[in-house]
Amino acid sequence: MRKNTPPRLADTLLRLLCKPEILEGVIGDLHEYYQQNNSSSFKKRTLYWFQVLNLLRPFAIKSIGIKGWKFSPLLRINFIISFRYLKKNSLFSSINIVGLSLSLFSSLLIMEYIRFENSFDKFHEDHHRIYRIDQITTQGSVDHSATTFSRVAEELNLSFPSVEAACRVHKVRGNVVVTAGDKVFREEGIIGADSSFFSLFKLPLVAGAPEHTLREARSLVISKSIALKYFGTNDPIGKQMTIDGAYGFWSATGYNNHVTYTITGVVEDLPPNSHLKFDFLISLNLYSQLENELQNWGDSFYTYYKSKHSDDSSIIAGLEKIISKYKPDQEMALIPKPLTDIHLGSNLANEFQPNGSIKEIWLMATVAIVIIIVAGTNYINFTRANAQKRSTEIAVGRVFWASSSHIFNRIFIEGLVINTISMALVLLLLFVAEPLISPLLGHRIDLENVPPDFWSIAVLSYLVGIGISAIYPAIIISKLKLDKAQKVNLTEQFSIQSKSNLLVGFQFTLSLLVLGFSIITLDQMKFVSSKEVGANIFNTIVIPGPTVDTGNDSIYDARLTNFKTTVSKLNNVSNVTLGNFLPGQEIRGQATGYVRKIGDQEESAGNYYFTQVDYEFLSELEFSFIAGRNFDQSFSTDQQAIVINKAASDLLGFGSPEEAIGNKIIYRRNSTPMIIGVVDDFHQQSLRREYQPIIFEVRSNPKGYCYLKFATGSQLPRMNEIQRIWGEVFEGNPFNYFLLEDFYSRQYEPDNRFSKVFALFSIFSVSIVIIGIFGLTYINAASRVKEIGVRKTLGASVFHVFYTLFNKIGIMILLASIIAIPLIYMVAEDWLMNYAFRISIKWWMIAGPIALLLMLAVLVVGVQSIRSYRLNLSKALKNE
Numbered sequence: 001m002r003k004n005t006p007p008r009l010a011d012t013l014l015r016l017l018c019k020p021e022i023l024e025g026v027i028g029d030l031h032e033y034y035q036q037n038n039s040s041s042f043k044k045r046t047l048y049w050f051q052v053l054n055l056l057r058p059f060a061i062k063s064i065g066i067k068g069w070k071f072s073p074l075l076r077i078n079f080i081i082s083f084r085y086l087k088k089n090s091l092f093s094s095i096n097i098v099g100l101s102l103s104l105f106s107s108l109l110i111m112e113y114i115r116f117e118n119s120f121d122k123f124h125e126d127h128h129r130i131y132r133i134d135q136i137t138t139q140g141s142v143d144h145s146a147t148t149f150s151r152v153a154e155e156l157n158l159s160f161p162s163v164e165a166a167c168r169v170h171k172v173r174g175n176v177v178v179t180a181g182d183k184v185f186r187e188e189g190i191i192g193a194d195s196s197f198f199s200l201f202k203l204p205l206v207a208g209a210p211e212h213t214l215r216e217a218r219s220l221v222i223s224k225s226i227a228l229k230y231f232g233t234n235d236p237i238g239k240q241m242t243i244d245g246a247y248g249f250w251s252a253t254g255y256n257n258h259v260t261y262t263i264t265g266v267v268e269d270l271p272p273n274s275h276l277k278f279d280f281l282i283s284l285n286l287y288s289q290l291e292n293e294l295q296n297w298g299d300s301f302y303t304y305y306k307s308k309h310s311d312d313s314s315i316i317a318g319l320e321k322i323i324s325k326y327k328p329d330q331e332m333a334l335i336p337k338p339l340t341d342i343h344l345g346s347n348l349a350n351e352f353q354p355n356g357s358i359k360e361i362w363l364m365a366t367v368a369i370v371i372i373i374v375a376g377t378n379y380i381n382f383t384r385a386n387a388q389k390r391s392t393e394i395a396v397g398r399v400f401w402a403s404s405s406h407i408f409n410r411i412f413i414e415g416l417v418i419n420t421i422s423m424a425l426v427l428l429l430l431f432v433a434e435p436l437i438s439p440l441l442g443h444r445i446d447l448e449n450v451p452p453d454f455w456s457i458a459v460l461s462y463l464v465g466i467g468i469s470a471i472y473p474a475i476i477i478s479k480l481k482l483d484k485a486q487k488v489n490l491t492e493q494f495s496i497q498s499k500s501n502l503l504v505g506f507q508f509t510l511s512l513l514v515l516g517f518s519i520i521t522l523d524q525m526k527f528v529s530s531k532e533v534g535a536n537i538f539n540t541i542v543i544p545g546p547t548v549d550t551g552n553d554s555i556y557d558a559r560l561t562n563f564k565t566t567v568s569k570l571n572n573v574s575n576v577t578l579g580n581f582l583p584g585q586e587i588r589g590q591a592t593g594y595v596r597k598i599g600d601q602e603e604s605a606g607n608y609y610f611t612q613v614d615y616e617f618l619s620e621l622e623f624s625f626i627a628g629r630n631f632d633q634s635f636s637t638d639q640q641a642i643v644i645n646k647a648a649s650d651l652l653g654f655g656s657p658e659e660a661i662g663n664k665i666i667y668r669r670n671s672t673p674m675i676i677g678v679v680d681d682f683h684q685q686s687l688r689r690e691y692q693p694i695i696f697e698v699r700s701n702p703k704g705y706c707y708l709k710f711a712t713g714s715q716l717p718r719m720n721e722i723q724r725i726w727g728e729v730f731e732g733n734p735f736n737y738f739l740l741e742d743f744y745s746r747q748y749e750p751d752n753r754f755s756k757v758f759a760l761f762s763i764f765s766v767s768i769v770i771i772g773i774f775g776l777t778y779i780n781a782a783s784r785v786k787e788i789g790v791r792k793t794l795g796a797s798v799f800h801v802f803y804t805l806f807n808k809i810g811i812m813i814l815l816a817s818i819i820a821i822p823l824i825y826m827v828a829e830d831w832l833m834n835y836a837f838r839i840s841i842k843w844w845m846i847a848g849p850i851a852l853l854l855m856l857a858v859l860v861v862g863v864q865s866i867r868s869y870r871l872n873l874s875k876a877l878k879n880e
Contacts, residue, residue, distance in 0.1 A: 082414045100422035103375030110368040111457045120343035130339040133303040138331040150294035165199040166305035175544040176245040180230040189279035208265025214283040220261035221281040245547035370510040378772040411474035508816035515849040516824035518762035534682025536622035540740040541708040546730040560701040572717045580704025581611040584744035610695040612702035627657035628677035631698040643677040648693035687837040777864040802865040
């Protein structure tokens with residue numbers, strides 16, 4: 001959170017520009033008023049900026065000069081004339097400033113978005129030599145995963161001389177409780193790693209030594225924010241934390257996941273542009289027989305290695321040998337992926353977190369280019385139109401020996417002033433609107449501590465704006481000849497008329513492309529939000545189950561039964577059911593390479609997910625049975641039976657769901673359960689993923705999550721009462737809850753954010769195009785004053801004037817539409833390939849942007865036509 005202090009950049013601006021004799025008094029008064037203001041932080045900071053800018057008047061600004069340099073009198077005069085001219089032509093100037101400000105603001109935000117997305121994991125030292133191993137399994141079905149089996153890292157360390165270090169990382173997915181002293185919290189962001197972790201990722205440590213932090217058994221490294229949360233300002237090194245639900249041991253009394261760790265290091269909080277985020281880092285040396293333990297964990301390890309060379313092709317051949325050694329009977333491949341390519345180039349199963357997309361980055365870059373081109377073209381058109389009014393000024397300048405360079409300087413300085421004002425407004429808008437902008441971009445823009453790259457982008461945008469909107473028009477006007485400048489119709493002097501029309505047509509095409517694609521992305525996200533999951537996730541509250549001091553299985557079952565029975569009697573609670581997975585999150589249990597029908601060869605075994613539920617779970621969440629039946633407590637054999645979904649039935653090779661009923665499968669290598677039911681496919685994860693083959697086992701009280709169902713349309717149950725019951729039954733376990741619908745929707749946050757950002761900047765793009773249409777119409781009307789006057793004299797109606805002004809624009813929009821239609825279709829089809837379940841592109845999605853642009857063009861040209869038609873005829877013809 002921000003401290004309750006005024007913006008430092010505003011104070012810096014004051015100290016830079018304000019006269020020394022009044023500086024301290026001004027700052028003191030502003031700070032005092034800031035502290036006394038009880039408004040929100042956003043309002044206070046915004047008001048502070050306005051007060052600072054309001055104080056920077058001529059009487060308060062100190063003289064600024066550079067020793068040995070004198071301000072050219074002619075240059076000073078040009079600046080004065082420019083300001084006077086902009087003030088006199090306030091409408092023309094305002095439209096230009098608004099258009100440029102909007103384009104600079106949009107392009108700057110888009111470039112910052114692109115910069116941030118491209119910066120992932122580049123803060124790591126030697127990032128160009130760090131790779132992750134991805135795994136492709138083609139046995140039964142194709143499974144492209146970000147995780148591998150445990151022996152890969154071991155072999156990289158032992159058998160590859162070109163590998164400097166390799167490390168396994170395991171992410172804890174599930175219900176974890178952390179205890180330190182009297183503080184107990186449910187936590188996420190917990191990973192396990194080999195002791196070589198800090199040899200690969202040289203993260204800055206607040207406390208502890210990298211070479212010792214993970215070497216001891218049961219050692220733990222925590223983030224700086226976690227250290228403050230649990231220990232305040234006290235030194236956490238050597239203190240202990242107990243973690244329930246992460247890693248455990250088998251003992252004489254059963255499986256114990258209540259493990260105490262010693263803190264050996266504190267690491268700085270990882271920046272937001274890291275794909276590998278954690279708050280707790282547990283050493284995998286906690287097991288005495290590490291390799292034997294980890295072999296039982298399946299293909300669940302993120303495997304990273306650092307090569308001694310930036311490009312080492314020998315690794316690929318070596319990875320094939322690892323497969324031949326440990327997985328000779330499986331069709332598998334291991335592929336190195338550069339660390340910095342993970343965020344934008346990897347959307348596999350078991351990703352550490354949802355990643356971005358390089359396609360979306362290119363699309364956003366296209367929008368930025370569109371906006372810059374459109375705004376620059378608009379400015380040029382406005383300058384051309386306004387040049388007609390300045391013909392006398394240019395002619396007089398020529399008479400008094402003004403050279404082309406003098407005229408160039410005059411026009412260039414006007415463009416420079418407009419661009420500078422526009423950039424100042426953009427920066428002010430960024431400071432004021434930062435709380436609204438940051439959620440859209442997915443990260444906070446701290447404009448008082450921004451990275452140098454941000455200012456580089458800002459300067460680049462400013463220079464590009466000057467190049468398009470200042471230098472180019474200055475070159476055009478400075479080349480006008482005296483005899484032609486004395487005439488009213490200067491458009492004959494612009495040999496670039498055809499080029500200008502080409503630019504306008506190009507901006508129409510790009511704007512239609514951006515707008516059409518935006519409509520399709522919004523419709524896809526609407527489809528995603530409205531698509532039925534295949535299970536009823538609504539009106540459901542989820543409580544992460546107990547993990548602290550749960551006792552043995554019989555005690556745990558008794559407590560859960562007590563909790564379910566008591567809570568089910570509360571008002572608005574229709575039932576309580578249990579499951580150890582969450583819709584919207586990857587299922588932890590994965591069976592790879594051995595599940596198959598009895599009689600089938602092991603080579604035909606596919607990859608499945610398995611999970612445990614209680615007897616009521618499938619019915620309470622309204623899974624649709626398409627064959628067989630649900631689990632039933634009256635059947636004692638159901639404890640050894642399973643229910644599968646249709647995707648699992650198909651993968652097992654059954655001709656139909658009905659055919660699967662009553663068949664047994666080879667499962668968990670040493671069991672052969674019978675299939676008693678098949679449920680219809682449901683979207684366990686986002687619509688980017690195909691249906692996943694899932695196997696359901698039944699337990700009376702599976703460990704994981706409690707699902708509370710409440711009646712549709714009713715209020716939430718009394719959570720305070722439920723918390724009281726929880727505290728009595730599961731003493732020492734923190735109570736947390738969330739709506740399942742909200743949790744499920746979280747996986748679509750990156751997609752929704754991209755869609756909204758793209759739509760917002762599409763609107764900006766179209767707005768700038770409308771300004772451009774106004775400019776083009778203004779040029780047309782100004783250059784055809786005589787023609788319009790004559791037509792009016794001969795009885796032409798306002799419709800004829802409209803046709804005269806609109807025909808060229810209409811033709812360009814139609815030509816742009818012909819080019820844009822296939823482009824919209826191709827770009828949208830390519831983007832929709834990211835989704836296994838997607839909309840089909842309909843005709844109105846492409847025709848809609850064309851109709852909208854035409855409608856807006858008709859509106860703008862219509863207004864200008866009426867204005868031109870009402871001109872006094874004598875004024876229209878006086879120059880002729």
